[in-house]
Amino acid sequence: MELTRIRRTLLVVLGAVLAVGGCASGAADKGGGTAGAPATPAAAVLMMDDITAVFENGATVPQYAYIADLHDGCGYTAGWIGFCSQSGDMLGLVKAYDxxxxRNVLAKYTTVLQRLADSGSEDTGALGGAFVRDWKKAAQDPVFRRVQIQVGHDTYLTPAMKLSAQEGVKSELGRENLFDTALMMGQGSDDCDGMVKIAHETDKVLGGNPASGVDEARWLARFNTVRQEHLKHPCTPGRQNDWPQAVDRSQALQELADRGEWDLKAPLTVGADFAVTISRPQD
Structure with a gap:
């Protein structure tokens, strides 16, 4: 299948990028990595991407062609991590693709996407009736798929890997928790429900972190407890309705910890309300 071939290609590309410490993943295979970030094998990064697909689209591989207006203030939500036309992250993706x-099929929308991002508009009509079709057409291009992965990693996985180094989180599952929190709730220090905020609150409750000697399993369990409280009572504008319904995302990751799935080896069953098993792409 074409999708399987793309996944194999991504494994090779990620392995090459990770080996030289590139920014597409924020980590390096077998000892390298971005400044201050621990090493993460390419296969584990692929598993993280697949877990994201489960949470975002109920699929076991990234859904590059996904696009919908969810009427949640984001305009179009599209691609494997839900690039948003209102916030400007879809614009950044299309520029990277350009x-x-x-001269790709999405290049002609850059001006409109810029206007939507500048004004914070959720208007999907401004993009015209052909935009959805063109997005799905672009998703057939291996280059667009690789760009989606790279932009997602640069934006969310790289900060998660850097924070994991600071906090002393060494397991692949612990890093996945940080990655998923960054992707869903924000990666910056000024995000009131974001990854950094939740990690610091966890440190405060436990009086330290794995880097200072706190057991990682204990730290991660508390991190998920704190995260679920933020999901149930978010301070992020516009998330009071949908985030309380998404605590199963954190619960599913905690279930993996409870089962001892620290290295994210396939096949991996993501539980809670998802009940999906992810298998490793065949070489």
Whole structure:
């Protein structure tokens, strides 16, 4: 299948990027990595991407062609991590695609996406009736798929890996928890429900972190407890209705910890309300 071939290609590309410490993943295979970030094998990064697919789209591989107006203030939500037309992250993705593949089918929308991002508009009609079709067409292009992965990693996985180094989180599952929190709730220090805030609150409750000697399993369990409280009572504007319904995301990751799935080896069953088993792409 074409999707399987793309996954194999991504494994090779990620392995090469990780080995030289590139920013597409924020980590390196077998000893390298971004500044201050621990090493993460390419296979584990692929598993993290697949877990994201489970949480975002109920699928076991990234859904590059997904696009919908969820009427949640984001305009169009599209791609494997839900790039948003209102916030500007879809604009950043399309610009990266333009740089990698000039004259692509989405290039003509850059001006409108810029206007939507500048005004914070959720108007999907401004993009015209052909935008959804063109997005799905672009998703058939291996270059667009690779760009989606790279932009997602640069934006969320790299900060998660850096924070894992600071906090002393060494397991692949612990890093996945940070990655998923960053992706869903924000990766910056000023995000009131974000990854950094939750990690610091966890440190305060426990009087330290794995870097200072706190057991990682204990720290991660508390991290998930704190995260679930933020999900149930978010301070992030516009999330009071949907985030309380998404605590199963954190619960599913805690279930993996309870089962001892620290290295994210396939096959991996994601529980809670998801009940999906992810298998490793075949070489």
């Amino acid at each position: 740089a990698a593949a000039p």
